[in-house]
Amino acid sequence: MFTIKQLETFYWVGRLGTIAKAADKLHVTQSAVTKRLQELEGIVAAPLFERKARKNLLTPAAKNLLVESEPLFEMLERLQKMKASTDQPARELHIGLGELTALTWFPAFIKRMKDTYPNVTIQPEIDLSSLLLRKVKEGHLDFAILPDIPDTDDLARVPVGTVPFGWFAAPGKFASREVHSLPELALHPVIEQSEHSIISRLCARLWESAGVRPERLNGGNNIVALAGLVSAGVGISCLPVPLFEASLASGDLELLKTQPEAPTVDYACYFLKYPHSALGYNVAEIAKRTCTFQLVSDASRDLGKAHRKTSPRADAPLNPL
Template sequence: MAPVIRPRLSLISEVAMPRYKSMSSLVPALDGNELVKGIFSLSFLMICVVDGLTCSSFLDLNIFKSDIISTFYIAKLHGFGMFTIKQMEALYWVANLGTFEAAADYLNLTQSTVSKRIGELEGHFSTPLFDRTSRKAALTSTGRDVCEIAEEILKLNNSLIEIAKAQAGAPRRFRLGVTDLIAYSWLPELLQRISDRYPGMTLEPEVELTSDLLSRLAESKIDFIVCPRASHHPLVTSLPLGSIEMAWMCHPKLGLQGRLISKEELTQHRILIQSRGSVLRPMLKDIIDNPKLKFKSTVNSNNMAALAELAANGLGVTVLPSAFFRRYVDEGRLCVIKTSIEIPPLEYFVSYREDYNAQFLKEVTRLCEAVSTF
């Protein structure tokens, strides 16, 4: 039976405090309490890992995984070397993305490099971390325990980077997903601010429908999304960003401006509407699927800018966010239609997975709040 190792706080303090003091001299501008929380807690966990001990947090010394701890301890005694951040990253992303190939793509590594890092990590343990009989890279019971500890170490590593650089520890690659509306408005400014703050980062913006963005986020195929629907995935945080006023619009030559347009007159025209999968579709269900509102014909598109251009060329009536297409109105290419068929505001959310880069993703959320035009 594996021994249960329980460190004494006094013993850990003897080891950790000299390291804390030497580190604190390198960052004298920081408040002492903040330094203790950031550096000392990280030093504590790292020292525990190196010396064969681990815990889930500095403030809860009673939460241990005895089997994993004893393995760490035996590995140290037999000179198997130290665990590395690169190994932890490889383990985390293989486990979360489901394949070695996907993890290699995310980490911008070859698949053989990821396999090598996992192999080196598994060499420290008496049982495999992954079940190789499954098509996907499924964690074993030991693998789940190790991955949980690895995520904590990665979080603390980012915390130390945050203290040292006075900014959130950030990934080398950032996959950001938005809808076309954001892409055509304030996405460029957001990317510029992220690039200025994290100059070495590779940015990968994607423009997709809301349903596709939510699916990709749930599958860890994207890191952060901005779209008009909150995620209900248990591992995803969704926060409201703001709402957009929607309006009926058309080209002035249709003669629908400057007066209240009845439902009967509005339906005499072609409706230009977003296709299925768009968040606007459910909002307009009572209009599109209403047997009493039969429009002349329908044109579906998954691109809002395309709908605006079609309307600006006089092809029909459409629903658009008025603030984002005000330039079209100022140029006389579109006009707002006043009608009794009301459209509710469109609320936007930022969503991201609660992984070890959460502090960085919270910083991106703050940047979105600063640059958004909602």
């Protein structure tokens, strides 16, 4: 018994006239087309093409087969059109995210989602990580792209990328090209987000491990505003490196070399395991392919993991990064 692929291959060779054109149409190799034709000839026990012809001219038996098969492929084409016209109805997906994701790769994510799911509209919500996570658990959000949070066994979790952070200062505040220690950094005011921010808590662990207590200034929850305070010379701050590459290039900010290095923060996509887990994994895969935070060194990743092992539990309110 022949297969649909074998008959489809014969059909397009007969319609288009050459093996090369049929291979392009079916997105397969010419050798695959030839193999399917040989298999089909063996099944029908008759030659399908005139062997001495320069072109793939059909034999009388093949012409009859082509005529008989045309209604089948016309029907299959109609079914494909019907499927396209009856795809999933338009719907909204509510996705929670932090400030850093919103300011960097989220627009590219929306475009890729639109290309993949043209009938889906994305409704973003930017808020504290803890609030967004709770909304996912309660079903008020379909997904959330958040810093990696422990104790979320009741949710599906798919890692999407890692954000490298670094210590930023105004140009000229520190000797360039030198590696600076935590006690050196602690001589300057440290501008932080709220105490519930993941990166603020990770840095607090760093200060504690070094036995230093710098002057810590609350700069609010807007990381762009924090960078503005740093650029004005108010103090230093631990900020996400990808967000301020332009400021580094323009000379408005300087990225310090430090030992130990600044922490890294893993990000993941969270969603309910049921009832839409299949769509959730597809969306998470799109986020993973779009995320621009993945290219970090193994050393930075290992350092970030070491810091996260000592970081506080995430059941306290978290600030969006």
